[in-house]
Amino acid sequence: MLLTxxxxxxxxxxxxxxGLRRVEAPRVFRGVNLPGGAEILEIGCGYGDGALLxxxxxxxxxxxxxxxxxxxVEAARRKIAHPPRWARQxxxxxxxxxxxxxxxxxxxxxxxDAAILFGMLHHxxxxxxxxxxxxxVLKPGGVFAFEEALIADRPWRFNRxxxxxxxxxxxxxxxxxxxxxxxxxxxxxxxxxxxFVQAVKPAGM
Numbered sequence: 001m002l003l004t005x006x007x008x009x010x011x012x013x014x015x016x017x018x019g020l021r022r023v024e025a026p027r028v029f030r031g032v033n034l035p036g037g038a039e040i041l042e043i044g045c046g047y048g049d050g051a052l053l054x055x056x057x058x059x060x061x062x063x064x065x066x067x068x069x070x071x072x073v074e075a076a077r078r079k080i081a082h083p084p085r086w087a088r089q090x091x092x093x094x095x096x097x098x099x100x101x102x103x104x105x106x107x108x109x110x111x112x113d114a115a116i117l118f119g120m121l122h123h124x125x126x127x128x129x130x131x132x133x134x135x136x137v138l139k140p141g142g143v144f145a146f147e148e149a150l151i152a153d154r155p156w157r158f159n160r161x162x163x164x165x166x167x168x169x170x171x172x173x174x175x176x177x178x179x180x181x182x183x184x185x186x187x188x189x190x191x192x193x194x195x196f197v198q199a200v201k202p203a204g205m
Contacts, residue, residue, distance in 0.1 A: 003069065003072075003123065008072075011046050011047055012047060017049055020049055020050070020053070020118060021049075021053060021086065024118060024119075024147050025050070025053045025057070025118070027147065027187075027196045028116060028118065028145050028146060028147050028196060029057050029145065030196075030198075031184075031185065031198060032114065032143055032145050032198065034058050034061065034113055034114055034143070035113065036060050037060055037061065037062070038058060038060075038061040038062070038113040038114060039061070039062050039064070039111065039112045039113050039114075040054055040058060040061050040062065040063045040064070040112060040113065040114045040115070040116060041063075041064050041065075041066065041105075041107070041111075041112045041114070041115040041116070041134075041137065042054055042063060042064070042065040042066070042115075042116050042117065043066055043102050043115060043116075043117040043120060043130070043134065044066070044067055044102065044117050044118070044119075044120030044123070045065025045066060045067045045072065045073065045076050045097055046067060046072055046076065046118075047072060047075050047076055047079055048065065048075065048076030048077070048078075048079035048080055048095075048097065049079070049084075050065070050116070050117075050118050051063045051065040051076065051080070051095050051097070052079070052080065052083060052084075052087040052090050052095070053087075054116055055090050055091065055094060055095055056087065056089075056090045058114075059091075060094075061094065062094045062095075062096075063094060063095045063096070064095075064096050064097075064098065064107075064112075065095070065096070065097045065098070066097075066098050066099070066100040066102065066105065067097070067099065067100070068099065068100065068101055068102070069099075070099045073097045073098065073099045076097045077097050080092040080095050080097075102120070102124055102130040102133065103124065103126045103129040103130050103133060104133065105133045105134075105136070105137055107137045108137070109136055109137065110137070110138065110139045110140065110142075111137050111139070112137050112138055112139065112142060113138075113139055113142050113143070114138070114142055114143040114144070114145065115134045115137070115138055115142070115143075115144045115145075115146075116144075116145050116146060117146040117147075117148075118146070118147055119146075119147050119148055119149050119194070120148075121146075121148050121165075121172075122148065122149050122151050122164045122165050122166075122167070123164065123165070124165065125165055127165055127167065127175070128175045128178070128179075131175050131176060131179045131181075132179045134179075135179040135180050135181060135201055138201040139201070140201055140202065140203040140204055141200065141201065141202075141203045142200065142201045143198065143199070143200055144176075144181060144197075144198070144199045144200070144201070145197070145198045145199075146196075146197055147194060147195065147196050147197070148172065148194060148195055148197065149164075149193060149194045150167065150168055150169055150172070150188070150193050150194055150195060151164050151165065151166040151167065151193075169186070169188050169195055172195065172197070173186060176197070176199050180201065180202070181199035181200065181201060182199060182200050182201075182202050183197065183198075183199045184198045184199060184200055185197065185198040
């Protein structure tokens with residue numbers, strides 16, 4: 001699902017970018033340990049801030065960001081060519097952006113050591129299929145770390161106007177386990193309609 005003009009504006013606003021750097025990404029990355037030279041997939045790369053944060057946190061990793069919106073992919077490429085001040089020490093060479101569908105990823109099975117996303121599943125009508133695709137492209141022992149908005153838990157209907165897909169924490173847990181993931185951490189702060197999750201593709205799968 002393509003983002004609306006308003007949603008794109010929200011992604012670019014200073015407060016949203018600050019929150020991603022200072023609050024969201026540190027919680028997503030917490031407890032994630034990857035080997036040197038890891039291959040990391042970011043689903044829903046947006047304007048490229050997430051990929052830069054991933055590359056900064058996991059130095060030496062190769063990061064591939066995917067987004068269904070070709071305009072955002074181009075914007076992300078421009079951002080890493082001219083990064084913001086906080087990311088000027090991040091090596092851009094190991095970062096690549098591709099246009100692609102989260103429900104039908106173009107990568108081979110077991111291609112990545114980790115997959116990371118920052119609140120994009122509720123933009124995908126077939127979000128369960130997107131989770132299954134993440135499982136497919138992860139290596140055995142690969143980590144899926146993400147944050148996600150729980151639209152079904154929200155008492156208001158503002159998000160429905162954008163076509164966001166409502167699901168709650170129990171549905172998300174069920175979808176992860178049905179895809180074959182073992183959930184290591186599932187934290188839902190009482191004061192936020194969102195969750196922070198770390199799951200693993202068990203070895204031998």
